[in-house]
Amino acid sequence: MKITILQGSARKKGNTARVAGWVEEELAAQGHEVDLVYLNSHNLNGCLGCAKCKEKPDTIGCVQKDDISEILEKMVNSKLVIFASPLYFWGVTSQIKTVIDRTYSLYTNYHQPGHASLIAGQRQALLVTGAGPYENNAEGVFTAFKRMQNPHMAVNAGELYIGLCTTPDNLDESAQHKAVEFAKEIVS
Numbered sequence: 001m002k003i004t005i006l007q008g009s010a011r012k013k014g015n016t017a018r019v020a021g022w023v024e025e026e027l028a029a030q031g032h033e034v035d036l037v038y039l040n041s042h043n044l045n046g047c048l049g050c051a052k053c054k055e056k057p058d059t060i061g062c063v064q065k066d067d068i069s070e071i072l073e074k075m076v077n078s079k080l081v082i083f084a085s086p087l088y089f090w091g092v093t094s095q096i097k098t099v100i101d102r103t104y105s106l107y108t109n110y111h112q113p114g115h116a117s118l119i120a121g122q123r124q125a126l127l128v129t130g131a132g133p134y135e136n137n138a139e140g141v142f143t144a145f146k147r148m149q150n151p152h153m154a155v156n157a158g159e160l161y162i163g164l165c166t167t168p169d170n171l172d173e174s175a176q177h178k179a180v181e182f183a184k185e186i187v188s
């Protein structure tokens, strides 16, 4: 299966990169074609909300000439997309949020007859690391993620929160085990 991992932490060797790395390794070992995209090295602007993209529903059309087409094309061509992010102020990082907002161009007629999406049926998974516990901290990010599958017409393939993260070196075997189990779950 063709899989894209959107790595939304700026820290290339941080907690999220480490956990996403375990997921990538497991998926590759299973024979999947995995493409890990380090979003911070891309030039990505925020959505303008101009809705010009809605005028051409069959294309990934956006009036902004930045790197979003490359990312959205990878998404459209993937059976599974994994969004990986540290928890930043109870949400995802700006790098991931920017991509999510720009997926506005991938669907049309949400809540109306003729609702269609270029990523209909796609599996989507969310991986988050945070310094705090899940309770009273991480719930919101997973709630928002679940809602995103509605306009996308996508399938929620699974969610993983690794909390109480300190430094990548302190991520123990149990975190690795959870990452591997998550990787197995989201493709099955």
Ligand SMILES: Cc1cc2nc3c(=O)[nH]c(=O)nc-3n(C[C@H](O)[C@H](O)[C@H](O)COP(=O)(O)O)c2cc1C
Pocket: 009, 010, 011, 013, 014, 015, 016, 017, 085, 086, 087, 088, 089, 090, 091, 129, 130, 131, 132, 133, 137, 165
């Ligand atoms: C700007 C900022 C905001 C943060 N907000 C939260 C938060 O709301 N909840 C939490 O548990 N951790 C929060 N953290 C901690 C990070 O989510 C945590 O250390 C994460 O594992 C870092 O991942 P990374 O090493 O991939 O950057 C925040 C860290 C930063 C820098």
